[in-house]
Amino acid sequence: MKPAKIGIDAGGSLLKMAFEEQGQIHYKSYLIDELDSSMNWLKMTAAEAPIVLTGGKAEYLKKEFFQNALIIPEFESSGIGASYLLKQGGLSYENFIFSIIGTGTSICLNSGGKFSRVSGSGIGGGTLMGLGRLLTDEKDFTRLVSLAGSGKAENADIMVKDIYSPFDPQIDGSLTASNFGKIKDDQVSQEDKAASLTNMIAETIVLLSSQAAVHHQIDDIIYIGSTLRNNAPLKQLIKKYTVMVGQNPVFIQDGAYCGALGALLS
The missing domain is CATH 3.30.420.40 (ATPase, nucleotide binding domain)
Structure with missing residues (x-):
């Protein structure tokens, strides 16, 4: 080398x-x-x-x-890396929000090539590993992702439709009313706990990212960071919730290395 x-x-x-x-x-x-x-x-x-x-x-x-x-x-280095990879992929944005999902999550702004951190959360990959281990006794990242992909968050979470039942909810019934709200005994599977955890991480990241995007009048949110690598359940949920709030989610190849x-x- x-x-x-x-x-x-x-x-x-x-x-x-x-x-x-x-x-x-x-x-x-x-x-x-x-x-x-x-x-x-x-x-x-x-x-x-x-x-x-x-x-x-x-x-x-x-x-x-x-x-x-x-x-x-x-934040500057991640912004430079993200901008380069976007251009390599045929995409170019003058301004965008980029959310770095590592151990925690940092939400940053690219404004005409100037990069700054505008928000963030302690919810991220460290949460997946730490809380995932407490909930499932599993300490391997790949195994936790696999469990989440096989589970159903609604078996562990109280959903909006559960709150309004038997009547129709006034908002989307598939939204989470309470993360882990159904866990009252040991009948919830490891898969469902992992799915609920992944759902909570995705919801939190999208909520903060979308708030930053709205504040800066930006439609495009670039999601990068090592927690997304080989983590289809998290990416799918982030995409779902970002589209739901009216913004454009973008994932880029090699985004973990920005x-x-x-x-x-x-």
Whole structure:
């Protein structure tokens, strides 16, 4: 591995890397538990390559491994990466909201190429892993996603239609009235609990993202971040709720690496 340049996004759960090699951009990711071993390996194999860092652990990486590295703000790097990938996919927006769904969720604004964080939540991938483990005893991300895809949130949640029954609801009956409101004993399956959790995460992210979009008079919301990778149940729910509130959801290939890519391109 002899990359020309390397961008590293060191977050709370994952370390993501984008690097240019022979004119091509490549991506790698590591669990944050592998940080020391992976960075020692990188330091030995790519000692001459310029490195740009972003994310919560960027200062740590600079101090411990890459003293000459440049650090850029993570919201700026994610915005740069998202803009590049959108253009690569044939899409171009002058202004857009982009929601970074990592360990938590940061909701950011691109206004004419200027990037800023406008909202956020502690609800994100860390919630899926932590609360998912408490609810199902499952600690593997892929397995939790699989459980959610096989379950029905309405078996664990109180729905609007449940509140109004036996009469017709005044609003969409498929909306959630209370997350986990039906869990009163052990009869709710692990699959339904995982589905309810995924539904709660999606609703929260869309609610905050759509509020930011309305405030800034923007129709397009770009959803990126590692929690979306190989997570069809979450993506489907985010798409459903975003369309429901009248906005346009956009998912981009390699969106999990926007921060690392933005660091590489900066």
